[in-house]
Amino acid sequence: QKTKDNFFSKVTKAIAGKSTVDEEVLDSLEEALVSADVGIETTVKIIERVEARVARDKYINTSELNGILQEEIEATLVDAPTANNYDFQSDLPKKPYIILVVGVNGVGKTTTIGKLAYNFKKAGKEVLLGAADTFRAAAVDQLTIWSERTGVPIVKQAMGSDPAAVAFDTVSSAVSRGSDVVLIDTAGRLHNKIHLMDELSKIRRVIQKVIPDAPHEVLLVLDGSTGQNALEQAKQFTAATEVTALAITKLDGTAKGGVVLAIANQFKIPVKFIGVGEKMEDLLVFDKHEFVESLFNLERR
Amino acid sequence: MFESLSDRLDSAFKNLKGEGKITDLNVAATVKEIRRALVDADVNYKIAKEFTDTVREKATGEKVITAISPSQLMVKIVKDELVSLMGGEATELNAKGAPAVILIAGLQGSGKTTFSGKLANYLKKQKKLSPLLVAADVYRPAAMEQLRVLGEQIGVDVHLELENKNPVEIAQNAIREARAKNKNVVIIDTAGRLAVDEAMMTEVANIKSAVNPTEILFVVDSMTGQDAVNTAKAFNDRLDFSGVVLTKLDGDTRGGAALSIKYTVEKPIKFVSSGEKLDTLDVFYPERMAQRILGMGDITTLVEKA
Numbered sequence: 033q034k035t036k037d038n039f040f041s042k043v044t045k046a047i048a049g050k051s052t053v054d055e056e057v058l059d060s061l062e063e064a065l066v067s068a069d070v071g072i073e074t075t076v077k078i079i080e081r082v083e084a085r086v087a088r089d090k091y092i093n094t095s096e097l098n099g100i101l102q103e104e105i106e107a108t109l110v111d112a113p114t115a116n117n118y119d120f121q122s123d124l125p126k127k128p129y130i131i132l133v134v135g136v137n138g139v140g141k142t143t144t145i146g147k148l149a150y151n152f153k154k155a156g157k158e159v160l161l162g163a164a165d166t167f168r169a170a171a172v173d174q175l176t177i178w179s180e181r182t183g184v185p186i187v188k189q190a191m192g193s194d195p196a197a198v199a200f201d202t203v204s205s206a207v208s209r210g211s212d213v214v215l216i217d218t219a220g221r222l223h224n225k226i227h228l229m230d231e232l233s234k235i236r237r238v239i240q241k242v243i244p245d246a247p248h249e250v251l252l253v254l255d256g257s258t259g260q261n262a263l264e265q266a267k268q269f270t271a272a273t274e275v276t277a278l279a280i281t282k283l284d285g286t287a288k289g290g291v292v293l294a295i296a297n298q299f300k301i302p303v304k305f306i307g308v309g310e311k312m313e314d315l316l317v318f319d320k321h322e323f324v325e326s327l328f329n330l331e332r333r
Numbered sequence: 334m335f336e337s338l339s340d341r342l343d344s345a346f347k348n349l350k351g352e353g354k355i356t357d358l359n360v361a362a363t364v365k366e367i368r369r370a371l372v373d374a375d376v377n378y379k380i381a382k383e384f385t386d387t388v389r390e391k392a393t394g395e396k397v398i399t400a401i402s403p404s405q406l407m408v409k410i411v412k413d414e415l416v417s418l419m420g421g422e423a424t425e426l427n428a429k430g431a432p433a434v435i436l437i438a439g440l441q442g443s444g445k446t447t448f449s450g451k452l453a454n455y456l457k458k459q460k461k462l463s464p465l466l467v468a469a470d471v472y473r474p475a476a477m478e479q480l481r482v483l484g485e486q487i488g489v490d491v492h493l494e495l496e497n498k499n500p501v502e503i504a505q506n507a508i509r510e511a512r513a514k515n516k517n518v519v520i521i522d523t524a525g526r527l528a529v530d531e532a533m534m535t536e537v538a539n540i541k542s543a544v545n546p547t548e549i550l551f552v553v554d555s556m557t558g559q560d561a562v563n564t565a566k567a568f569n570d571r572l573d574f575s576g577v578v579l580t581k582l583d584g585d586t587r588g589g590a591a592l593s594i595k596y597t598v599e600k601p602i603k604f605v606s607s608g609e610k611l612d613t614l615d616v617f618y619p620e621r622m623a624q625r626i627l628g629m630g631d632i633t634t635l636v637e638k639a
């Protein structure tokens with residue numbers, strides 16, 4: 033039995049009978065944001081913007097405050113450039129459209145690929161998977177199971193082979209097969225390991241031997257329960273592979289994934305997908321409005 | 334963005350020079366800085382607040398001597414407090430039994446399977462025990478295969494039942510196998526699960542009651558943010574686990590979740606996992622963790638590694 037103890041009810045109490053937003057209100061706002069992993073710096077920025085708005089617009093009531101908050105927070109989240117904006121149904125900007133999936137260990141890269149494959153295929157697209165994680169125990173087997181589950185072909189080599197070679201094979205094969213979309217899985221790597229980050233740059237260069245403007249999307253997968261370290265992840269992966277979009281996973285738990293506000297604020301990378309479970313149906317196209325609302329739903333059990 | 338805490342405190346303390354006592358007045362700004370530094374290190378917001386309240390009490394009235402700056406004194410108070418919170422007595426893993434049963438649980442992707450392999454390797458090599466790994470994750474694609482490969486790498490047997498979808502049965506059968514084969518420690522790798530997933534939490538509680546574990550280890554990713562407290566509490570409520578394992582410490586996270594968890598459930602952190610290779614397992618040093626959270630540079634570890 034879940035009870036939703038909405039953050040706004042707390043703010044409502046704090047604001048009752050007051051003609052302005054005071055410390056108490058701002059404190060509870062700070063608590064809500066920080067507890068959602070938004071981080072101090074971004075929280076302070078948001079609060080300053082709210083303060084400025086309130087000072088300008090003078091007296092506000094609770095529902096107006098709610099509106100202002102939502103607007104200010106949504107404003108920090110960026111949209112993908114129109115040239116690279118797509119959903120599963122629409123035509124993809126390029127054919128074959130190459131998506132390279134990267135991230136630190138265990139965040140949900142392989143699972144997200146399975147879910148994306150399912151969604152693209154359902155929308156009638158020819159999908160091809162590339163098993164370029166040749167390192168982690170049973171990584172290729174895991175992706176193979178996803179390829180069977182979704183009925184999508186896979187390009188793979190033996191464990192321990194060169195991931196760049198697998199990526200090269202996959203993209204070449206996609207060109208000759210006429211695939212619409214290619215999803216390349218990579219091994220999890222911590223962003224502070226230079227040689228592993230260099231390997232990603234190499235995968236990228238090798239793909240470009242086949243298709244010069246590929247990969248068209250570099251999807252950085254972030255675990256929604258990660259705290260402030262996600263900022264470093266975004267920074268280092270962007271430096272190594274020019275990340276173009278984010279996917280946030282495991283938002284079916286109680287973690288809020290608020291660190292993406294900080295990432296959006298600093299790196300201007302759009303969030304495109306969110307993961308809400310382990311099944312292939314458990315992927316949603318990111319919706320700013322819903323995401324911001326969920327930041328304030330303090331779910332308790 | 335992570336300035337060190339001492340830098341932050343230097344600016345907060347710029348008004349307090351030389352001798353004098355730390356008073357409520359000059360400590361207020363500092364306490365706020367400390368709180369923010371802790372929250373930036375992913376210490377839970379409420380815990381950071383309680384923690385800094387304690388620090389404020391301890392600091393007030395302390396004499397500032399000229400040899401040490403007020404900010405250094407504050408850092409010392411904070412660090413000592415952190416170490417004492419995270420420390421307590423070192424509690425060794427209990428691997429005694431016929432066989433000892435160690436149950437591994439935690440969120441998805443936290444590093445349970447890898448840790449299971451590391452622990453088996455450690456018990457085999459360091460403690461000269463004969464472990465049996467048990468693949469009780471019946472959900473994740475290729476989870477059993479993953480454990481099988483790890484077992485092969487370290488030369489440890491793995492109990493596998495590829496067609497069995499019942500982890501409770503698998504665990505029970507494994508213990509029987511261990512007895513038959515004279516294995517003295519059984520390590521049960523379970524599926525990742527969310528604390529809010531009622532059915533899955535019941536499942537792991539059922540495994541617990543079926544096998545009566547010697548140790549239950551809660552495996553948590555050291556990069557976890559504010560939610561660490563909720564998760565640790567929920568797992569502890571259901572399993573009453575005996576220890577915590579912090580993983581992925583080879584990254585550059587501050588690891589404030591460690592403090593939050595310790596504070597919330599009061600269970601010892603027994604191991605830290607810092608790498609993908611199976612020999613990267615360490616016991617836990619409170620002092621190093623405190624320094625890491627504070628961003629004071631883990632000099633001891635660096636020196637040892639050199």
Ligand SMILES: Nc1nc2c(ncn2[C@@H]2O[C@H](COP(=O)(O)OP(=O)(O)OP(=O)(O)O)[C@@H](O)[C@H]2O)c(=O)[nH]1
Binds near residue numbers: 139168218285
């Ligand atoms: N609850 C939940 N679990 C998820 C989600 N996405 C992935 N997982 C689980 O997280 C675990 C790790 O997922 P993987 O897809 O293997 O992660 P990865 O990033 O490929 O991991 P490595 O390749 O080892 O770095 C698995 O148990 C998944 O089932 C999600 O959105 N919600």
Ligand SMILES: Nc1nc2c(ncn2[C@@H]2O[C@H](COP(=O)(O)OP(=O)(O)OP(=O)(O)O)[C@@H](O)[C@H]2O)c(=O)[nH]1
Binds near residue numbers: 440444580581
């Ligand atoms: N860098 C690093 N990676 C680790 C560490 N521990 C585990 N990993 C990696 O993290 C990823 C997930 O590890 P697993 O052991 O599969 O995690 P799990 O908890 O069993 O995952 P599920 O069974 O899907 O819930 C893998 O890529 C591991 O190689 C560690 O200490 N450091």
Ligand SMILES: [Mg+2]
Binds near residue numbers: 142165171219220
């Ligand atoms: Mg993977």
Ligand SMILES: [Mg+2]
Binds near residue numbers: 524
């Ligand atoms: Mg596992």
